[in-house]
Amino acid sequence: MISLENVSLKFEEEKGIVHILNDISITFEPGKLYVITGPNGGGKTSVAKVMMGIHNPSSGKIILDDQDITSCSISERAFKGVRYAFQNPPRFKGIDVKWFLKLANEAITEADISLILKKIGLCPEEYLERTVDAGLSGGEMKRMEIASVLLSKAKVAILDEPEAGVDLWGFEQLLNLIIQSHHKAIKRTTIIISHSEKFLKAADEIIVVANGKIQVRGNYAEIHPLIQEGINCRWRKVCLEEEKEDEIKCGR
Template sequence: FTFERGKFYAVTGPNGCGKTTLSKLIMGINRPASGLILFEGEDITGLSLTERARKGIAFSFQHPARFKGMTFRDLLSISAGISDEDKLVGILARVGICSMDFLDKPVDNKLSGGEIKKIELATTIARNPRFAIYDEPDTGIDLWTIGPMVDLIAKECRDHDTTTVVISHNEKFLEAADEVVLIRDGVIARTGDMKSIMPFLKSMDFCSWGDICKGEADVRCHR
């Protein structure tokens, strides 16, 4: 499969089908058992996570880390490689944070789910990556935050020509994407826009619990 430069992709499918595994293979967190991973024509299969990051690949985790004793200013300065306050504030503005006081907030467990997600998004876009992966960015946030988050990621994709891959079950991300990639049982089952994919999604006969047992375990089904 080829991800085209500057396009917005939504990768979806049942739990356990391989969505996050795919994203971690691209980032270098996991290594493939076979095959090659090419980035802008270069074979990066053997490169480490750090080496891939230096080439412009960024990864936003589903469950962002919290750092006791570190402020957002510290974290963002490391991510962006800059210390200029005006530039840091500019990155804050891109993720919808207007208060400069936020720069000196500790990145700890006192932050709300929405705040920690904005921090994760900010550290991802701070480097203006060429290829950005977002692993279920809507996890743990309220319904009112999802729409602006979708708009933000789509805008970053357009404004910076960033190839963008979002792992999500959320329909808003599927609607915003240029192309939806449907994965099932570790393989790409279908690709297309939301309109062409949705009938197939609705007709799929799968049990979200069966994705774990595959119907083979000797267990009583709740259905």
């Protein structure tokens, strides 16, 4: 179980303080599949990054199984079972695919690695010895990153827009794999940041994050109609000159 307690995040920039997350409190329970959705720039990746320790919250706490992990480093959190597949995965010079995936879980065999590569739509013969650097395309790296989180013994697996950059040919297969992996490891908390209808439908709970806040939570039937309305109106970031027009259109 992982919780955010009154988490805020702000950055100091030349133009002044930028508020990214504003007083977010939420508990993600074991065995549940959550989808965080919302407009671009709403704060979804920032929520993942404060959970993973990539950003330190300006205030508030992150609690993992009753333990305050707010001051823990990224690697300490990974060791405790929090794993994050980046929206834009970093590359690693000098590490091959086999090594990269073994880092996720030392106990896995080469046969396991070959199997997961097949499942993510990459041919083992072609990829096992490849280096996880800029030589891999964005979509290939994305698949690799997802495989690494799925192979790990993560208690909490956070996948940031896993469908982004993945071609249509492997799209359905990848989404199914993520959903199935969650249900097999039923005690895992899976948090998927996504706009995909398939994930939204599979979720136990959908959380809409916009303007640095949780706007609404619920199941697909409850949230789907609100998303259609929200994207066009109240949750979309608007420029000042647009704001008046939007207020009229959305009845705010």
